[in-house]
Amino acid sequence: MENEEQNPVRGGILGLVVGDALGVPVESVSREALRREPVTGMRGYGTYHQPPGTWSDDSSLTLCTADALCEGYAPERIARRFVDWLYGNAWTAHGDVFDVGITSAEAIGRLQHGVPHHRAGASGEFSNGNGSLMRILPMAFYLRHNDRAGWFEPVREVSAITHAHLRSALACLYYVHFAAHLCAGAAPEAAYRRSNEDFQAALRRHDIPGDEAAHFSRILDGGIDRLAEHDISSTGYVIHTLEASLWCLLHATSYRETVLRAVNLGHDADSTAAVAGGLAGIAFGHRDIPEEWLAQIAGLDRIEALIARFGEKYGG
Numbered sequence: 001m002e003n004e005e006q007n008p009v010r011g012g013i014l015g016l017v018v019g020d021a022l023g024v025p026v027e028s029v030s031r032e033a034l035r036r037e038p039v040t041g042m043r044g045y046g047t048y049h050q051p052p053g054t055w056s057d058d059s060s061l062t063l064c065t066a067d068a069l070c071e072g073y074a075p076e077r078i079a080r081r082f083v084d085w086l087y088g089n090a091w092t093a094h095g096d097v098f099d100v101g102i103t104s105a106e107a108i109g110r111l112q113h114g115v116p117h118h119r120a121g122a123s124g125e126f127s128n129g130n131g132s133l134m135r136i137l138p139m140a141f142y143l144r145h146n147d148r149a150g151w152f153e154p155v156r157e158v159s160a161i162t163h164a165h166l167r168s169a170l171a172c173l174y175y176v177h178f179a180a181h182l183c184a185g186a187a188p189e190a191a192y193r194r195s196n197e198d199f200q201a202a203l204r205r206h207d208i209p210g211d212e213a214a215h216f217s218r219i220l221d222g223g224i225d226r227l228a229e230h231d232i233s234s235t236g237y238v239i240h241t242l243e244a245s246l247w248c249l250l251h252a253t254s255y256r257e258t259v260l261r262a263v264n265l266g267h268d269a270d271s272t273a274a275v276a277g278g279l280a281g282i283a284f285g286h287r288d289i290p291e292e293w294l295a296q297i298a299g300l301d302r303i304e305a306l307i308a309r310f311g312e313k314y315g316g
């Protein structure tokens with residue numbers, strides 16, 4: 001049963017943006033410090049001295065991707081939008097870029113210098129930050145009605161615009177599966193089980209080496225939700241962000257609870273909450289995103305207009 005009543009496109013994209021904005025003021029703050037003074041709502045200032053409701057690169061690159069997909073799938077168009085963002089401030093909250101990861105900045109710099117999208121992303125093992133995971137969500141909406149056997153190639157291609165290592169591509173693929181199951185109406189626990197099955201099948205189908213697949217073992221063991229908070233890391237490493245986002249969602253009964261858990265894990269708070277928030281907005285529905293948070297989001301009208309345009313193509 002398709003989950004249209006929940007409007008997964010609106011829930012997912014707004015869920016990601018709001019999660020990002022909740023985390024921006026405390027990006028890089030430690031978990032210990034947040035335990036003393038937890039985030040409970042939309043704050044302003046802090047790490048980047050931005051007003052409340054300011055979203056960062058996670059949302060910008062997600063919106064760039066959705067914008068490009070409105071005209072159909074073409075990775076070179078997504079790459080061009082990324083250049084428009086970093087060098088032209090397109091899809092920014094207040095007209096400037098104040099947060100960008102090193103791997104993404106370098107790759108987009110190469111794009112700007114004419115390097116094609118399939119050669120721009122860094123492919124080293126130490127270039128596995130969460131910079132492609134945090135912006136991959138629109139690909140779930142684009143792919144969800146297509147044959148799953150064909151998902152890996154486009155997901156890998158879009159990840160590789162900035163993050164070309166296999167691990168980043170696989171993390172994105174896992175997330176796309178999870179989001180697609182939520183879109184189809186699965187509860188988080190069921191989405192987790194089914195994503196694990198789909199992902200195992202994809203690992204076999206694409207002959208993924210065991211030593212690379214092993215990085216996903218804590219997820220694929222089926223017990224990520226049973227780990228204690230101190231076993232969940234919230235650094236900018238792509239595996240940490242994927243694990244943390246699943247852990248937050250599987251421990252929550254609402255959008256609010258998911259994203260506040262994610263933000264209060266600390267460290268890469270905005271990206272963890274963006275990635276978790278995208279899933280939670282689909283799982284609990286767009287109406288579960290607190291109005292008082294949405295009302296503070298910078299440029300909400302622009303985002304809503306994009307969601308309407310994108311939803312027309314990929315919402316049904």
Ligand SMILES: [Mg+2]
Nearest residue numbers: 056057058270
């Ligand atoms: Mg950010």
